[in-house]
Amino acid sequence: MTDRALLTPVEARALFRDGLQVPTPGFSAGYAQANLITLPKEDAFDFLIFAQRNPKPCPLLGVLEPGETSSDLLIGGDIRTDIPGYRVFRDGVLTEERAEVTDLWRDDLVSFIIGCSFTFETALLDNGVPVAHIEQGRNVPMYRTSIPTTPAGKFHGPMVVSMRPIPANQVADAVRITSRYPSVHGAPVHVGDPAAIGIDDLAHPDFGDAVDISPGTVPVFWACGVTPQSVVMSSKPELAITHAPGYMLVTDARDLLYQVP
C-alpha cells in the first residue's frame, strides 16, 4: 500500500480540486472510482437508454439531475472540480483538456457517474492477483475495439476495453473475482486474442499507458467506462464533458457496496 491508497476519498478529491493532475489507479483503496459523462438534458434521455442497453461498459452508479453538481457519491464535493482531469467534446470533437470545468457549467447539464474497473483492483490485489499497471506505476491501457455497442437514439459506437495481463494460472480467479462486481464492469468481455476484437498492437493503447507484459500472462479485457467518449466521438452531441481516461472520480462509496455473492 502506498500513501495514495491510504487517502480518504475526501482527501483525494481535495488534492485534485487543488490542482493535482494524475491518474487515479491505487488511490483510496476500498473505495469505488467512477467515470463521468455530462450531457445537455436534450441528449440525456437517449444516453440513459444507451446505458441501460449497454450495462457492461456503462453501469450507472448515479445520475445527477439537471444542473446538479454533487451527490452522495461525492459528499460535499463538486463534480466540476473534484476530478483530476477533464475532457471537453464539442460536436464529437475533443476540443480541450482541463483541470476543472466550472466556467462551462449550465443548468441543463446532466451528469452520469459510471462504474470503473479500478474499483475491483483492490479485490484482485487482496486475492493475490497482480495488477501490472499498478506495479508499474502507470495508467491502465485502454483500447477501442471492433465490439459494437447497442445503439439508443443518437448514441452508437464501438466499445472501449481496459486490459490487464494476468498470469495464466490466475485468469480463472480474475474472472471469478471481477464477476462479483457487475456495477463496475464485472466479468471480462474477452480473454486472450486481441486481434479478434480489433486490437492490432497491445503496445499502443488508444487511451492510458502501455504496460510491460510478462511472459506467462494472458491479456484479459474488461468493458471500460471510456466507451461513452468513443460513443460521443461517433454520435456528436453538441457538448459532452467527461473525465480524462484514467483520471477518475474517487467516490465515497465502499467498493464492497457493489459486490454481489
Place this chain on the structure above:
Amino acid sequence: MTDRALLTPVEARALFRDGLQVPTPGFSAGYAQANLITLPKEDAFDFLIFAQRNPKPCPLLGVLEPGETSSDLLIGGDIRTDIPGYRVFRDGVLTEERAEVTDLWRDDLVSFIIGCSFTFETALLDNGVPVAHIEQGRNVPMYRTSIPTTPAGKFHGPMVVSMRPIPANQVADAVRITSRYPSVHGAPVHVGDPAAIGIDDLAHPDFGDAVDISPGTVPVFWACGVTPQSVVMSSKPELAITHAPGYMLVTDARDLLYQVP
C-alpha cells in the same frame, strides 16, 4: 411441472393475446417474467432516473424507445396485447383494467420492462425451496410498505414488496439463491417482522392473493416491480399504463441470463 410451465414464452404470449387473463406464476419455467410501466416521454426521463436510484424495486431489463411496441424481450410480440392484464392510471388514479391497450397507444409512449421475482422462483424450486403461492395455485401476495423509495424528479412513493413464507431452515438458502439474480429484485429487502415495514396483516395483501402460511415458516419480503404503480399513485403522471399485478410479461429471455456468480 404443470403444462403452463412447459409453454414457450411465444406460446404463453399467444394465449394472453387471444384473451386468457390469469396470473403468470409458474408459466414458461426457465424464462424471465417482467413488469411493465408505460409513460409519456415527458415523464420518462424522470422515471429512468428513478429506476436507476431504486434498482431493488425497479431493475430495468429493457426500455423501448418512444412509440416502440416490441423488443428482443418479446420477439414478434406486441407490448400492447401480449400481457394477460393491464391497468390504466390517469393523474395517478386507477381508471381501468383491460385485456389490451392498443387503442390507447401514442407515439410518445415509452415502455419500461422491469424485472420480476417470478423469474427466480424456478431457481428456488430447483433448489428444493417451496414457493407457497405456486403450490396453492394463487397469485403472489404483495404489500405496500413503509419503506420509502429514493425520489427522482416528480417520482416518489413507498416500496411494494412480494412475500413468500419460507421454512426457517431454508431462509438462508432463499437469500443465497435469490441474491444471484439482482436484475429480478435479488436478495430479500426484509426477513420476518412484517410490522417493522408497515404491514399490519399478511392475510390482507394490497395486491395479489393471500397465501396460507405454514407453521415453521418465516415471511420473507422481496422488492416488487409493482412499486412503480404505487409511485404513480403518489406522483400522478398524466397517463401510465402498467401490467396488472401478477399478470406479467413472459419474456424470451432465459432466467439464467440474469444470474450472477
